[in-house]
Amino acid sequence: MSAATELIGVDWGTSNLRVMRIAQGGAVLDSRSDPRGAGGLAPNEFHGVLTEVAGDWLDDRLPVLISGMAGARGRWREMAYLPCPAGVADLARGVASPDDAPHVSIVPGVAVFEDGRLQDVIRGEETQVFGLDAPDDAVVVGPGTHSKWIRTAGGRVADFRTFMTGELFAAIRKGTILGAGMGDPGVDDDAFAAGVERSLRDPALTAALFSVRVEGLAGRLSAASSADYLSGLLIGAEVAAQADANHRPVILLGAEALSRRYAAALAQGGFQDVRIADGAAATAKGLWRIHEAAHR
Amino acid sequence: MSAATELIGVDWGTSNLRVMRIAQGGAVLDSRSDPRGAGGLAPNEFHGVLTEVAGDWLDDRLPVLISGMAGARGRWREMAYLPCPAGVADLARGVASPDDAPHVSIVPGVAVFEDGRLQDVIRGEETQVFGLDAPDDAVVVGPGTHSKWIRTAGGRVADFRTFMTGELFAAIRKGTILGAGMGDPGVDDDAFAAGVERSLRDPALTAALFSVRVEGLAGRLSAASSADYLSGLLIGAEVAAQADANHRPVILLGAEALSRRYAAALAQGGFQDVRIADGAAATAKGLWRIHEAAHR
Numbered sequence: 001m002s003a004a005t006e007l008i009g010v011d012w013g014t015s016n017l018r019v020m021r022i023a024q025g026g027a028v029l030d031s032r033s034d035p036r037g038a039g040g041l042a043p044n045e046f047h048g049v050l051t052e053v054a055g056d057w058l059d060d061r062l063p064v065l066i067s068g069m070a071g072a073r074g075r076w077r078e079m080a081y082l083p084c085p086a087g088v089a090d091l092a093r094g095v096a097s098p099d100d101a102p103h104v105s106i107v108p109g110v111a112v113f114e115d116g117r118l119q120d121v122i123r124g125e126e127t128q129v130f131g132l133d134a135p136d137d138a139v140v141v142g143p144g145t146h147s148k149w150i151r152t153a154g155g156r157v158a159d160f161r162t163f164m165t166g167e168l169f170a171a172i173r174k175g176t177i178l179g180a181g182m183g184d185p186g187v188d189d190d191a192f193a194a195g196v197e198r199s200l201r202d203p204a205l206t207a208a209l210f211s212v213r214v215e216g217l218a219g220r221l222s223a224a225s226s227a228d229y230l231s232g233l234l235i236g237a238e239v240a241a242q243a244d245a246n247h248r249p250v251i252l253l254g255a256e257a258l259s260r261r262y263a264a265a266l267a268q269g270g271f272q273d274v275r276i277a278d279g280a281a282a283t284a285k286g287l288w289r290i291h292e293a294a295h296r
Numbered sequence: 297m298s299a300a301t302e303l304i305g306v307d308w309g310t311s312n313l314r315v316m317r318i319a320q321g322g323a324v325l326d327s328r329s330d331p332r333g334a335g336g337l338a339p340n341e342f343h344g345v346l347t348e349v350a351g352d353w354l355d356d357r358l359p360v361l362i363s364g365m366a367g368a369r370g371r372w373r374e375m376a377y378l379p380c381p382a383g384v385a386d387l388a389r390g391v392a393s394p395d396d397a398p399h400v401s402i403v404p405g406v407a408v409f410e411d412g413r414l415q416d417v418i419r420g421e422e423t424q425v426f427g428l429d430a431p432d433d434a435v436v437v438g439p440g441t442h443s444k445w446i447r448t449a450g451g452r453v454a455d456f457r458t459f460m461t462g463e464l465f466a467a468i469r470k471g472t473i474l475g476a477g478m479g480d481p482g483v484d485d486d487a488f489a490a491g492v493e494r495s496l497r498d499p500a501l502t503a504a505l506f507s508v509r510v511e512g513l514a515g516r517l518s519a520a521s522s523a524d525y526l527s528g529l530l531i532g533a534e535v536a537a538q539a540d541a542n543h544r545p546v547i548l549l550g551a552e553a554l555s556r557r558y559a560a561a562l563a564q565g566g567f568q569d570v571r572i573a574d575g576a577a578a579t580a581k582g583l584w585r586i587h588e589a590a591h592r
Contacts, residue, residue, distance in 0.1 A: 073513070118514040120506070146506065162506040167472045175467030176460065203499035204537035206530065210416070210442065210458040217369070218414040234502065241500035 005029055008054065008062050009287035011124065011280075012046075012070040014039035014145070018280065019054040026131065026288030028281060030057075038069035038076070046076040047101050060103065063295075065095070065287045067107040068124035081111030081121055087156035088130050088286075092293035107290060110157050122148055124283075126157050128253055131285030132277055139245055142279070143235075143254035143262050149242055163238045169231060178212045178230065181223035186257060188225035189264070195232020196265045200240050208233050235262060239269035249273040253282060301325055304350065304358050305583035307420065307576075308342075308366040310335035310441070314576065315350040322427065322584030324577065326353075334365035334372070342372040343397050356399065361391070361583045363403040364420035377407030377417055383452035384426045384582075388589035403586060406453050418444055420579075422453050424549055427581030428573055435541055438575070439531075439550035439558050445538055459534045465527060474508045474526065477519035482553060484521035485560070491528020492561045496536050504529050531558060535565035545569040549578060 003023035011018045015037035021029040034053045041049065051058070058064065071079030077098040082090050094108035109123040125142045134140055134152045142148040145167045150160040173179040185192070198208050212230050215221035221229055250271055252259040259276040266274050299319035307314045311333035317325040330349045337345065347354070354360065367375030373394040378386050390404035405419040421438045430436055430448045438444040441462040447455045469475040481488070494504050508526055511517035517525055546567055548555040555572040562570050 117516075118510055120510055121513060161500075161503055163500070163502040164472065164474075164505045165502055168468070168502055168505065171467045171471030172464070175471045176463045178460075204457075204459070204533065205501045206459040206461055206464055206533050207457055207537060209460045209464065214414060214416055217417060220413075237500065237502050241503060 003027065003029060005057070005062060007288060007291050008057055008064040009284050010050070010064065010066040011283045012038045012066050012068040013124065014069050017049070017053065019050070019057070020284050021057055022284050022288055026285035028284045031280070038072060041075065043076055044100070046070060046098070063291060064104040065107065065291050066104065067127035067283065067287060071106040071109060071123060077106055079106050079108040081109040083111055083113050085153060085156040085158045086110045086126065087154070088289050088293045091126065092290050095290065095294055105294070112159060120160060120162050122150070122160060122162070125150060127286035127290065128279060128282040129157055129286065130289050131282035132251055134251055135249055138249045138251060139242070140251045140253060141262060143252065143258050147238055149238070165234045165238060169234055172209065172230065173227065178209065178226070182227045183224050185227040185231040188228040191221060191225035191228040192232040192261060193264065193268065195229040196236035196239065196268045199233050199236030200269055203240060205233065205237050231261065232265070235265045239265050243269055246270040252276045253279040299323065299325060301353070301358060303584060303587050304353055304360040305580050306346070306360065306362040307579045308334045308362050308364040309420065310365050313345070313349065315346070315353070316580050317353055318580050318584055322581035324580045327576070334368060337371065339372055340396070342366060342394070359587060360400040361403065361587050362400065363423035363579065363583060367402040367405060367419060373402055375402050375404040377405040379407055379409050380456070381449060381452040381454045382406045382422065384585050384589045387422065387426070388586050391586065391590055401590070408455060416456060416458050418446070418456060418458070421446060423582035423586065424575060424578040425453055425582065426585050427578035428547055430547055431545055434545045434547060435538070436547045436549060437558060439548065439554050443534055445534070461530045461534060465530055468505065468526065469523065474505065474522070478523045479520050481523040481527040484524040487517060487521035487524040488528040488557060489560065489564065491525040492532035492535065492564045495529050495532030496565055499536060501529065501533050527557065528561070531561045535561045539565055542566040548572045549575040
């Protein structure tokens, strides 16, 4: 007999949506994706999208728990940011339902405050951290549009920092002279490593960016490899900014190719204990644990 | 009797063109601008554009001297980069004419080499430096799309560094979430100063960029002021990278409003001797001096 669905888990990102049937303990039984991310939806559209994507999975008995951007301002229901350190029990106490869907709960965000001032925010990655069994004083890195470097302590999110790496990469490629003739990254590991090395050596990123052009003028960087060099500059800038954490274990949560790139950059930056985790499995397990804690 | 035109000087930038009637000594008698910058022209189009803009000023007797991007690869005639240190006499020896216009001369670019490797390049700002009578060991800053920080020694360009400040500002505003609702900079000096302060305190620019969003979420930064804060972050990153030069005099060459902003950021970074120069006058005088040296 196959395991029963105990929870419908939803990872509602800015630009896409994943709905999962989750068994006792957090295993994913089935999942579906859809491009209707929270970034493009008005508050009254979320319920309809969820029903279209997974209406046949929903019934009155099954709880639905959502992490990510459905709780952002102007989306399904704005959820507060809980202060660090924040653990599963804190998040579980903070879940709430949108007015038009009382069987649905949304996980709050988490924020860093310094002297009472808001310094940084996450929505979604906190749930993944809770699904990881990360060791204490580890760094969980969620690469992407807005890369998150999250420090753990006692199973909680202790502190974190956001880098606009992926979004900046796209904006530079599309909107500057550096993007002329630039292809996709992932073809030249040496060019990537050279970009990382440059950022580890010198924190002046806006000067380093001009080196994409100079390396091309000098004939040392082909147009085909320039996306990898630029990616190395930007990811290297993250690693450089976190170099004082290089004695800590790192768990990477991104897609596999990107996580391998981060692992290479982290190794260049002196990080020695780096492993790659399955982000979707971590989300499901984290949602399960928040759900469990909310109903204990 | 009015002064006679001795030289037609041209500042051919990437995105626009200025033609000047220059008298003995470098004074500008008259000037005309046109939006047909070098960035959009094929080699065989330059002569026609110059004739359209200032054909009535040109005659066989008058030399034409051009600085800027007309000498870039793929433009009117590719001119080599001369190595630093480079002075007026070096530039004068390096001028050359395009095949289709023997009465026209183009000023070479200047490059920084380290251990024989090309590190950075300029085209145009070197000519302005020669027109400035800058003191030794000064820093000439040309703010803009690609900001140039040029160190002088013995009336020559000794060293320089390029920052992609203006182009990155535009790409971030147009291509990222930070640009949503963002207006033009120049309305909120306090927001600009806060951005500069943040970059002076912390070199991790891609993390600082996310603070544009966080400051907005926290209600500390309005959409109307966010362009100034972003501008402060990017200009502050330049000043932070050059902080070890803050005992040197600085001469600013940009448009007046932008130069005032740079002057404020430089003051925040501990620079004490900052003056604003007229960039167009510096170009004309620099072209005159190169012309004179070439015909001595």
